[in-house]
Amino acid sequence: xxxxxxxxxxxxxxxxxxxxxxxxxxxxxxxxxxxxxxxxxxxxxxxxxxxxxxxxxxxxxxxxxxxxxxxxxxxxxxxxxxxxxxxxxxxxxxxxxxxxxxxxxxxxxxxxxxxxxxxxxxxxxxxxxxxxxxxxxxxxxxxxxxx
Numbered sequence: 535x536x537x538x539x540x541x542x543x544x545x546x547x548x549x550x551x552x553x554x555x556x557x558x559x560x561x562x563x564x565x566x567x568x569x570x571x572x573x574x575x576x577x578x579x580x581x582x583x584x585x586x587x588x589x590x591x592x593x594x595x596x597x598x599x600x601x602x603x604x605x606x607x608x609x610x611x612x613x614x615x616x617x618x619x620x621x622x623x624x625x626x627x628x629x630x631x632x633x634x635x636x637x638x639x640x641x642x643x644x645x646x647x648x649x650x651x652x653x654x655x656x657x658x659x660x661x662x663x664x665x666x667x668x669x670x671x672x673x674x675x676x677x678x679x680x681x
Contacts, residue, residue, distance in 0.1 A: 542568040543674070544597040546578040546614065547632075548606050552655065556601060556632070559666035565674050570597075575609025578602070579617055582624055596627055599673040604633040604640055612643055619648030626680050628673055632666075 543560065547553040553571055560569075572578050578600075580586035584593045600618070604611035611631065619625045630651040631644045644652050653669060656662045 542570070542595065542597045543670075544578065544581055544600045545569065545571045546573075546575070546600065546602045546606065546611065547571065548573045548603060552603075555659075555662055556666050559663045560670045562663070563667040563670055565667075565670040574607040575611060575614045577608075578606075578614045579609065582614075582618055582627070583621075596624065598628070598679065599670075600627060600629045601632045601669075602629055604631060604635055604644070612640075612647060615644060615647045615649060628677065628679065630669055630673060632669070 543565075545553055545556055547556065553573075557569065557571070570581055572581055577586075581588045581591070582596075582600075584591045602611050602614060606614070611633065615629055615631070618627055618629055625648065628650040629648070630653060631649045632653050632655060633640070634655045635641075636654050641652050651669070651673075653665060656665055
């Protein structure tokens, strides 16, 4: 088996039950080496841009994928997405919107801002777990990111 660099995932989720389920699903699939969980949009931007409490973070180490909720305190998920995708050094970071919103305007806005994927959180527990595992497998193992 190959040795991989530690996988870094940023989960931006303000619902503790959903974030715990995402983490457990990724661990169960063996996809979780490194993870940062933040609960609001401002913390997400601080992490991505190495500001605030993340000012000490290695600026060259970016997440392999961001799982981003849309309905967040402080700064919305769409604003976080826009900031990431408009920055020349960060725009290649895959951002997967994982949200409960099935609203067409949210879906359209997310893709217009550069979302790499848009996933509506399944209500059923087993479906939620399976979805997160499949998303994680694709973005962390199968997908070939740009260099």
